[in-house]
Amino acid sequence: MTFLFFFIFAGFALAGAVGVVVLRNPFYCVLSLVVHLVALALLFLLLEAQFVAVAQIVVYAGAVMVLYVFVVGYVGGGDHPEPLWRAGTRQRALAIGFASAIFIELAIAVLGTGLSALGTEGIALTANYGTPEQIGELLLTDFLLAFELASMLLLVAAIGAVALAGRRGGIAEDEGNLSPRHGVVDLPRPAATGSMAEGVSGYGVTAPLPDPQFEGRELQQPARAAAEDDR
């Protein structure tokens, strides 16, 4: 029975991995990776590692893949799927040759190993193998330093991601034209929404409704000039 399950799950994991590599739309690649991760979690279950299997599904297939889906939706790429093969380069042939070399090397290492225990199912397990109790105890005793360093790494990565992806101008043409003396009330907003600046200037009461093309930019003369330059 374990045999059958192993081949089913391994088949799904490999199919998901192939899908990630060959599918041309990045969104489908992400979905394919989700299949791969779930199949891999089931393989972890076959290896009696319950906690890691659950963490794999919750952290990977849940959180990390949602992040991927959002970024793929933001950046896109499905409109112009890349061709798998760019004519005139030998890159793919070289890559496949190199990957085959890696696989052959790994297979030799696994099959020709002196570790005779690799041919067995592993030694008899203690009752708490793979449970949260065991993982927690190990993390807080033998591997406390790794645990603390990992948490520090997560903190650094979170700060770094915000610093990298934070908005520093560049998405809209006219953002660079805002001079420092503009306050927060001058930032773009939909016109005629009753802001304080509009109330002071009598906007919407006496002034005619704006040209819809410049809606929301009425308070920024440089922006308007830039938009007219574009025309």
Added chain:
Amino acid sequence: MSVNWYLIVSAMIFTLGATGVMIRRNPLVVLLCLELMLNAGNLALIGFSRMWGNGAGEIFAIVVMVIAACEVAIGLGIIVALYRRRLPVDVDELSELHG
């Protein structure tokens, strides 16, 4: 099932991931293929952990997951920053580091 089988599957997944890193040009997909390689490593670690019957390999796998999450956060941050600056989202054209 002997641990050998899991290691062979792990080697196959690692090979597929390495192939993808080398032939794909969309950095998002390159990151996905990196995930494949990390997960292949995880499978091997869990297999070895099962072989020895102690939990050290599982701790390793969890640390690898943490590192993969960090890598994803930073990598996707870089891709979003590239997109915001209207640079091409293509690793072949991102050959210069000047800002």
